[in-house]
Amino acid sequence: MTQPVVVFVDLDGTIMVNPFERAVWPALLGDIAARAGQPLEAVREAVEAEYALRQADAAYPPLRAMDWDDIAQTVAGRWGMTVEGSAEALVRQYAASHSNVLPGAEAALRDLAAAHRALVVATKGLAKYQQPVLDALGLTPLFSAVLTPDSHNGLKRDRRFFGAWPEQTQLQIMVGDRYDDDVLYPAGHGFKTVWIPPLESVPTRLHSKDPFARALLYPYADDQPVSADALLLNLSELPDAVRRLEMSILGFTDR
Ligand SMILES: [Mg+2]
The missing domain is CATH 3.40.50.1000 (HAD superfamily/HAD-like)
Known part of the structure; x- marks a missing residue:
């Protein structure tokens, strides 16, 4: 009932x-930025832009629209890289402390x-x-x-x-x-x-x-x-x- x-x-x-702002983004985006030779802010802006693009498209698959690991991989791919580690793993690591x-x-x-x-x-x-x-x-x-x-x-x-x-x-x-x-x-x-x-x-x-x-x-x-x-x-x-x-x-x- x-x-x-x-x-x-x-x-x-x-x-x-x-824990994203305090721990997940600094680690994940920091790694992309360091290896791509880009300022952290440039990587963050690229991630935010990719997220906004997916949100604005009503036909975009809902799960991919919210998948930060997929978004990060997409952004890193533009600099010819693959992301090492994942937001999913970092969330588990920092869920209690951050x-x-x-x-x-x-x-x-x-x-x-x-x-x-x-x-x-x-x-x-x-x-x-x-x-x-x-x-x-x-x-x-x-x-x-x-x-x-x-x-x-x-x-x-x-x-x-x-x-x-x-x-x-x-x-x-x-x-x-x-x-x-x-x-x-x-x-x-x-x-x-x-x-x-x-x-x-x-x-x-x-x-x-x-x-x-x-x-x-x-x-x-x-x-x-x-x-x-x-x-x-x-x-x-x-x-x-x-x-x-x-x-x-x-x-x-x-x-
Ligand atoms: Mg809210």
Whole structure:
């Protein structure tokens, strides 16, 4: 039996920091740069450009679009090289030492644990890069399931990413930090959205408002056509926001 409510939770920048910036990229890109005789920044820009190219192509295979090792090999190939080692191996090596849970995340998730509510990871990162970090940080047991692009061969913009959860539940709530992946696309799938934007983007006059008023009053950019349902300053506000959504839509919650 599936619970009536599913809360999809983004990982990177929402509840954790992965080891890519601190350890994986410096090692992987540093090696390419050294052997290609290129500045590290040039390699990084090439990787980011290749990633952006794949993201912009809706027909690009979702798994290859998110495969950092494939992207790194493609970029290195332009300098006539093959990458030694892999992001996958580096993630495993540095998952425990160079990643962390964001403040308030674990407390919020534990607060939200309830019989009627499934907590499900919804990350755009591939399982091979994300699962080792979830495990190292001890976060895996807090979730009913982990959805990655591998799960259903889709990205968050594709409804199939979310598998059967939307059909099997009455209320779907997406929680995340990225406007496109965590607000725009999930809203398009019919989910309620709880957004945690960069704090500096939230005008201070909105800080004292509640998350639902804030979401209406936030100065969205021209390429942000839909409003989030709730807008958080930090994760300590998450449990109450989820319960208020449940009360307003289903007429019940767990306290
Ligand atoms: Mg994120």
